[in-house]
Amino acid sequence: MTHVVTEACIRCRYTDCVDVCPVDCFHAGPNMLVIDPNECIDCAVCVAECPVNAIYAEEDLPADQQAFTALNAELTGVFPVLNKREAPLPDADAWKDVTDKLSLLER
Numbered sequence: 001m002t003h004v005v006t007e008a009c010i011r012c013r014y015t016d017c018v019d020v021c022p023v024d025c026f027h028a029g030p031n032m033l034v035i036d037p038n039e040c041i042d043c044a045v046c047v048a049e050c051p052v053n054a055i056y057a058e059e060d061l062p063a064d065q066q067a068f069t070a071l072n073a074e075l076t077g078v079f080p081v082l083n084k085r086e087a088p089l090p091d092a093d094a095w096k097d098v099t100d101k102l103s104l105l106e107r
Contacts, residue, residue, distance in 0.1 A: 001058045002037035003046060004072050006065040008054035009033055010105050011095035014088045017046035017055060027079035030106035031089060036076040037069075052096045067102075078107060 009032045017033070018026045025039035026046075035046075035055070047055045056062070058069055095101070 001042050002040040002069075002072075003035050003042065003044065003055050004037075004058050004061055004065070004068050005033050005035050006054050006056060006061070006068045007099070007101050008052040008096075009050075010101040011098070012052055012054075012088060012092040013086075014051050014092060015082065015085045016049040016051060018082050019085045020045045020049050021083075024081050024083045026082045027076045028082035028086070029075060029079040032075075032105055033082065034072040034075045034079060036081075037073050038076075075107070 011031050013028070013031055013033055015033065022043060022045070023039050023041055025036045027034050027036060042057070044057065056065070061069065
């Protein structure tokens with residue numbers, strides 16, 4: 001199994017999770033992170049580090065976030081690997097509690 005970054009990450013892109021990841025499974029897009037399912041070792045250390053609770057074990061994904069499994073896999077082929085912490089997006093705090101953000105995803 002793998003872990004999946006969900007919609008809560010969009011327009012926030014906190015990277016606390018990247019610092020604790022023992023492998024290079026995170027990829028950074030313009031306004032969201034994704035996890036490469038082929039690199040994730042299912043250690044779960046990233047889950048507790050996410051300040052917006054955007055990361056789930058694949059088997060624990062809420063029903064309305066199921067599409068993010070395929071989206072993470074797809075976008076790892078588009079977004080570059082990120083292996084060190086970066087500052088969150090400038091307006092991340094304003095977006096952290098907003099829902100229904102999929103239409104705001106920048107590829």
